[in-house]
Structures are given as structure tokens and as C-alpha cells.
Amino acid sequence: MAMLTATSAPKPARATSFAWARLAPFLAILLSAAVLPFVSNDYWVLIGTRMAIYWVLVSGLNLVVGFAGHLAIGYVALLTLGAYTTSVLVAGNVLPSLPVFAALAIAAIVGAIFGVVVGLPALRLRTFYFAMSTLGFATIVTQIALAWQSVTGGGIGIAGPEFPHPFDTAAGFYALCIGFATFTTWISANVGHSRFGRALIALRDAEVAAESAGISKQTLLIAIFLLAGACAGVAGGLFASLQTYITPDAFTFDLSVLFFIAILIGGRGSILGPLLGAIILTILPEVAAPLAAWSTFLYAVLLLLIVLVMPGGIAALLDIRNRRPLAANRAILPRPAALAEIMQGKPGDKPLRLRGIALSFGNVRAIDGLDLDVAPGQIHGLIGPNGSGKTTTLNVISGYYAAKAGTMALGDAALPPGRPALRATCGIARTFQTPRVIGEASVLENVMIGGTTSGTASFAEAMLSLPRSRHDEHALAAKARALLGVVGLDGLGEVRADRLQHSELRFVEIARALMLDPDMLLLDEPAAGLSNDEIARLAELIRAIAARGTGVLLVEHHADLIFEICDQVTVLNLGRTLAAGTPAEIRVHREVVSAYLGG
Structure with a gap:
């Protein structure tokens, strides 16, 4: 790329200020998490631990739902898989007993593999059809956990793994979970703010334009499902330890809905918004305990309010810059001469050639033997x-259309149909x-x-x-x-x-x-x-x-x-x-x- 002029490059001070403004809310949340054990009792430390575990899962799921736009409602299945994998490997029900961190690493691998299995229908299914397929997978996992009694304990359940010192206390385990939550926030933000995150949003909102930019849907979605599944697997292992004893009843549909609504509350294409959404939905049942029996109803009402009142979620509310009015008398004043500083001069040896191109839609001949040359x-x-x-x-x-007859080439390279x-x-x-x-x-x-x-x-x-x-x-x-x-x-x-x-x-x-x-x-x-x-x-x-x-x-x-x-x-x-x-x-x-x- 040619050297850019001083006026085209972003000013360093301005870019640094913007970076710190974007980072400040995350630092404030991390600081609040660090002081929580010192200003509250063990009960709120437990709530904070649960909040961190939920976010480990949601940070990955956010890339699937918030960035890629796929309605993955049944991700509680991967939490279940991670919990049982970690617990079974530590208990030694299948293999010799493994250390808990080794079991947690394997749970991440299992979660990644099944994350792709759950996500594969997304390559063909969208919206509610994909949502139903994830719910179906969640039902299958629950039924296997019930039926495989020799390994999972069936309806009786299995003891969750215990972490070694210094993570064997409430404060120590809380610190461990906050560490995992911080790490998954960092990696999900890195992906979201990279060319891969932008590509996900392009596939979500403008798939045709994304394809024209060379974005491969299959490759990108598989990578995202691997990452989201690994996060869910780790969250499952941590969840099993927090519960101390797990049964299939611990992985309810309400839990899956909580993960999904946290992202909707937060707003699409945002990291901070869903993080705040997960925090709010974890604390809400504690401050509204008398309404716990109405949780499903309240989730439904909350979802309706999001759609009607703030469809952009928390992220839209926090986006103050885009609520400022734009100048009404804007003029588009291109500077074509500046192209010489940006685009490389072309050697001029790649003409576009079309020969005998034909395409029909039913009985309609849309293109009939077209020859075309563009030098x-x-x-x-x-x-x-x-x-x-x-x-x-x-x-x-x-x-976007595959010609039924004829050939196309750019320079010496043939352009395959489709x-x-x-x-x-x-x-x-x-x-x-x-x-x-x-x-x-x-x-x-x-x-x-x-x-x-x-x-x-x-x-x-x-x-x-x-x-x-x-x-x-x-x-x-x-x-x-x-x-x-x-x-x-x-x-x-x-x-x-x-x-x-x-x-x-x-x-x-x-x-x-x-x-x-x-x-x-x-x-x-x-x-x-x-x-x-x-x-x-x-x-x-x-x-x-x-x-x-x-x-x-x-x-x-x-x-x-x-x-x-x-x-x-x-x-x-x-x-x-x-x-x-x-x-x-x-x-x-x-x-x-x-x-x-x-x-």
C-alpha cells in the first residue's frame, strides 16, 4: 500500500483517546469485581462467581448470536456437556481420574467439537429453523445424561469437580472464574474488533456484499462455532464445580433463555452490552426473589420490551456519539487525484472476456449468447x-448466478460459474x-x-x-x-x-x-x-x-x-x-x- 498523506491518517492522540474511552467501562467492571469480596459477604461472592461463569459462555455465544445473527437458543446443551465431561473425567468413571485442569481443557475441546456439530445447520438454516435445531440438540443431551446412568449417574447425578488450592475456597474459586471471564472477554473483543468480527456482521446484515468482498461463510462460521463451543465447555466445568453436584435438572430451559436474552438486551455487534446484560440478568433474580416462580413469564415480558422499546439494546443507549445531529448541508466532494497515493497502478494485462454466456429462469431467456470484452x-x-x-x-x-453456457475469464484465469x-x-x-x-x-x-x-x-x-x-x-x-x-x-x-x-x-x-x-x-x-x-x-x-x-x-x-x-x-x-x-x-x-x- 502506498504511503498515506498526513491528512488521511488518523491522529494518534485522537485514536488513543478513543481506545481508552472504549476500554474504560471494562476496567470499571473488572475493578468492581476485584473489590466485591472485600465489600460484601460470601453470598454475593457466590452470585459474582455465577455471573462470571455465565459470561464465559455468553462471551462466545455473543459471537454466534450478536455478531453472526444466528438464533442459537439451546446453548445450554454445551454447558451441560462441559459440566458432565469435567465431572466424569475427574471422578474417573470412564478413564483413570484426571486432574481438574486437564479435565477442564478436555471439556473445552469437547465443547468446541460439539459447538461445530450444533452450528453446522447454520450453514443452511437461518432464524427460527436454526433455533429449533439447537433446542433439539439440548433435549438430546439431557436425555443421554439421564439414560447413561453408569457414567453420568442418571437422574441421581454426579459430584462436581473440586479445584486444588488456592481455588478451593469461595474467594479463590471466584478469582479463578473472574480470570476466565476476563480472558474470554479479551479474546471475544479481539475477534469482534478484527476483520473476522466485521465479516461476521457483514454476513449477518449484508450477505451478498460480504460475498462480493471475498468472505467465506463456511470457514468463518466454523471458526466461530469452535470458539463459542470451547467457551461453553469451560463454563460447564466451572458451573459443575460451583454446583458441587449436578443432575440434568440443573440445566433448565430458563438458563438457556437467560443466555440468549442477555445478548439481546446488550445489543447486536457489541461486547460491552451483552456483558452488562449478563450481569443484570444474574442479579435480577436475587433482588426480585419473590418473583422467581414467574421467571419464564418475566423473560418473555423482558424480551417483548426489548423489541418494542430499545431494539438496539444497551449498546445503542451507550452510543452517545451517534445521537448527535449531523450537518444538514453536507456535500460529497471527492478527491480523485488522491487515488495515486493509495491504489497501485495496474499493469493492464487482465481484460474481462465473456463468450457465449447464456442463462434462463424457467422459460425466460435472461441472457442469450452474450459476448463482452472490457479492457x-x-x-x-x-x-x-x-x-x-x-x-x-x-x-x-x-x-451470484451460474451461467448455463459460455465461458468467462479475467486475464488468463477462468472464472468458474457461481x-x-x-x-x-x-x-x-x-x-x-x-x-x-x-x-x-x-x-x-x-x-x-x-x-x-x-x-x-x-x-x-x-x-x-x-x-x-x-x-x-x-x-x-x-x-x-x-x-x-x-x-x-x-x-x-x-x-x-x-x-x-x-x-x-x-x-x-x-x-x-x-x-x-x-x-x-x-x-x-x-x-x-x-x-x-x-x-x-x-x-x-x-x-x-x-x-x-x-x-x-x-x-x-x-x-x-x-x-x-x-x-x-x-x-x-x-x-x-x-x-x-x-x-x-x-x-x-x-x-x-x-x-x-x-x-
């Missing part, structure tokens, strides 16, 4: 009446007819998602915030800020994307696509909804992108824009090429004038 550094317009196959062509090139997540690594980026952005994420985070595949650190490195992961984040943030300056949105980086105007979202998508340094950029009606001045600025920006060596395939209904900036124009009608040539040739083509331009 590097060329702006190629694709026009035609509604239903002529323009956006369908972009979707075929992007891999498989949209592979297009980014091939050098193809795109925008969409309707802007596909993540409303709950900041503008800067939306742009950084475009550079997900350029990161070099592994998931494990991101989880532990190792140097290569930190370097990835700094580089992605610096490049994203610079590109926001290029498209004229450099003052809006920290603003939630759902607060922007439609025209601004158009330019956010272009900045996100440029994060790839693409060889080929597909623009789907980028001028729709823009004013005349904004269209003129968009034209200058597109010219600058092409001048850097990127091929541009432009679908647009603004004929003036097409004829002003395009080098070549292809006109489609009913999925076929009606005409192809220079803008001057297309302007006077008799059939084009009759079918599309009018006159």
Missing part, C-alpha cells in the same frame, strides 16, 4: 431497457443497484470490510491480538480512511451507516470496492438517486479509477453519463447484444435509438 483501464457502458439483462450480467460475472466469494481474490469488485451496507456499523467499518481478504493474520492470531493482526487492523483502517477522503466522505468515518443519505451510501460502496485494488470494477447504477452535481463528481471519480488501470463495467440508466465517460458501450435487449461500439456510434445506431434512446 484494463477502459470504462465500458452496459445499457438497455429494463429487463434487458444488465444486472443479470453483473450477477453472472460476480458469481462461487461469488472467490471473485474478490480474482480481482473483481462491485457495487449494487440498491446499496448493500451494514447500517449498524460505522462508515469506516463498512469500507474496511472490502479489504477483508487482504489481511494476513489467521483467526487464532486475531483472537490473541498478535502483532500481525494488529498490523492488519492499522493498515486496513488507514487505507479505508484514505479512500473515504477520495470519495468525499472523510468526515463521516465514525458515523453509523444507517444515518447517511442515499447518495452518500453510493460513494461508501465505491470506497469499499476500491479496498480490493480491483482489476475489474462492476458498477450497478451508481448514479441512481444522485443530483446533477453529484453525478458530475461521480464521473470524475470513475475516470480516475480507470486511469489507474482498473477496468470498469458500468450499468447505468443516465445515458448522458454513459456517453460522456465510456470508451465502449454495449446495448442489450432481451438478453442479446443489440449493438456495441463507441459512444458516438451508439448515439446514431438506428435500432438503439428506436428501442432505448427514443426518437
